[in-house]
Amino acid sequence: MSVTCCYFAANCSLSSACSRAMLARCTVLLLAAGIVLAQPLEQGTVPNDQYTAAPAPPPLGTDGWRTGRSTFFDGSDTFKNAYLARGAGAFGDILYGSCQYASIRDGVARDYSDLPFDKAQVAALAQKDPDYPGSCGRCYEIRCQDGLVIGNDTTPVNIDQFYYLATVDDTVTDDFGRSFPGNSAFDQGEQNVQCWGDNSVFVHIIDSCPAFQVKNGAEVQQLWCNSDIYHFDLSYWAFEQLAHPTYGVMMVDFRPVDCYTHEALVFTPGFVNTTIYSDQVETGWNFGPYYVHSADFWRQGAGVGGSNASCVNVATKQSYGQAGSGGGGLGFSAVNGTDAGYQPFAGKTTLDFWVKSNSTGPGDESEAGYPKGTLPDLNVYLSNAEAAVYCANSLELTSLTPAGTQPTANGGTYYHFQIPFDNFNCAGGSAGSLANIDSIGFGSNSNADYASFCLDDLILV
Known part of the structure; x- marks a missing residue:
């Protein structure tokens, strides 16, 4: 396969939407070309024999709002350093998204100034979401939902299913100096999120959250992104505007919007x-x-x-x-x-x-x-x-x-x-x-x- 066709595989990760054979043939060439396949946040994985169905479009609410769920990726050094035991790179990096929305400077490491959008205004979209096609650059308005986080079977998720940050350290403050509000459902093994308020964030999609990921040499499905619930992976800085990042995951309301006017758009097919x-x-x-x-x-x-x-x-x-x-x-x-x-x-x-x-x-x-x-x-x-x-x-x-x-x-x-x-x-x-x-x-x-x-x-x- 020629190099000039292989760059297209950079927009794919290991998912049913992409040819694994094509990715295998192209990986060496892509890396040589400086094109990095996205490695979104591994907040939880399940064996790859536990397949889930693609999510149906969420029910339409008032003014185009629908219900989904969100994790986050990347983070401030202070926050990530509090959870070093999780492993190097475990929080992911918004600078190397699959949409490749970052400038490249010869011999210079990327930083957040190389992104075309503010780091608090970006997110990844799960590849199984029904409006994933053509999602790069699309914009959404997202707000937090108070209450229990729902798992893939429509029942409250058990905090033992993923790396629960609050169990490691619940004293970490966010970038605004705010403390973790606590989880009133902890004794039941569930997560009850307290949002900061009813504010919303507007984000541009710059990355994909793959259903599959290679971990320790084996291909596994991701708990959150291979889901029957519509899912986002917000940047850490977008997430913390809605809820404390120590929660790690929250339910959200969302709707696609025009990137400039913020007017609500048709959900699917996406624009x-x-x-x-x-x-x-x-x-x-x-x-x-x-x-x-x-x-x-x-x-x-x-x-x-x-x-x-x-x-x-x-x-x-x-x-x-x-x-x-x-x-x-x-x-x-x-x-x-x-x-x-x-x-x-x-x-x-x-x-x-x-x-x-x-x-x-x-x-x-x-x-x-x-x-x-x-x-x-x-x-x-x-x-x-x-x-x-x-x-x-x-x-x-x-x-x-x-x-x-x-x-x-x-x-x-x-x-x-x-x-x-x-x-x-x-x-x-x-x-x-x-x-x-x-x-x-x-x-x-x-x-x-x-x-x-x-x-x-x-x-x-």
């Missing part, structure tokens, strides 16, 4: 924007740089007319120990986007986007790859991320005629393309039709050690 990138990666799409020195989720001022753009500085395949010519690239995928009710490519006729070299000119390390003002030599290809099927044709931009150009403020040039989808011949490829496509990639043909380009206004028309 996937046919604008893939405009100032930022839009709702429904992951951000997939591969074989890169650096990648900007959004670079301010680098877009058409001074807007934001997505920019990558790619390396060669050989620099990552892989055979073949050319280098890395950038892709976007709507995970499970070919499920009924989604299919963002279906019925579309044209791929519309702008692209430019991101070199600043002589002296720039990427000038040898894509000189300033020139059209980057990229291959554009379409695929289905989960099924690993493709359209018959990939297209080289240098063989196409741009629809127009626009100068940039620093003397460079943006090239505008409007490519008919018929040119990709999806019917003649293993995908069979455009409706079976949920991913698009831009792969570099440059053999230079550094080749930088930017994309903006990527739209399915």
Whole structure:
């Protein structure tokens, strides 16, 4: 399997939604490319022979509210250090989510400033949730429910089923200095949560919570994310706004909302924007740089007319120990986007986007790859991320005629393309039709050690 198709597997973890064989073939290449498969919080696991059914859509309440459940992942150093006995990395990390919503800086460790959203405004969605397809970037309003936490069989969960933080240390304060309110159902072996109030948080989905996880060399199902109850994994900082993190898990009310107006949206099928990138990666799409020195989720001022753009500085395949010519690239995928009710490519006729070299000119390390003002030599290809099927044709931009150009403020040039989808011949490829496509990639043909380009206004028309 080629590297340029393997990056799509980064949006999968070990679940029924993804091909385990595909992941096995791609893991080495993904790690070499600096793409990290998400490892959400292991709050509890069950043997993988205890399967649960996929959850039905929760009943609709007033103003679109539904009932679900939430754990959390990551946390402040102070909080995590109080539970070191749990093991290194046990709380997970929001910086390496499966949506890949973090900028990459060459040789520099990621920090929370590399995320496009505040750390208190992000979450993961369980892969078994009915509106999981195309969930990257989707927004939800979530509020805590006072009372008992329900397990997967609709009865109160037993605190012996998971790593119950309060048993280890119930004196730890949250980041606001608040003490644990206590669990009035402790003697019954259950958990009764006291919420901080009736406030809500608005979160962007940046990660997935897999039904399966490899633990001690064995594949097991996760207690919370392989569930018949709708489930979120909030960031620690979002969770603590609703309830004390020592609870570890709580019942919630939730509803999908518009990320900007916060107006309630239709629950399922969830919304996937046919604008893939405009100032930022839009709702429904992951951000997939591969074989890169650096990648900007959004670079301010680098877009058409001074807007934001997505920019990558790619390396060669050989620099990552892989055979073949050319280098890395950038892709976007709507995970499970070919499920009924989604299919963002279906019925579309044209791929519309702008692209430019991101070199600043002589002296720039990427000038040898894509000189300033020139059209980057990229291959554009379409695929289905989960099924690993493709359209018959990939297209080289240098063989196409741009629809127009626009100068940039620093003397460079943006090239505008409007490519008919018929040119990709999806019917003649293993995908069979455009409706079976949920991913698009831009792969570099440059053999230079550094080749930088930017994309903006990527739209399915």
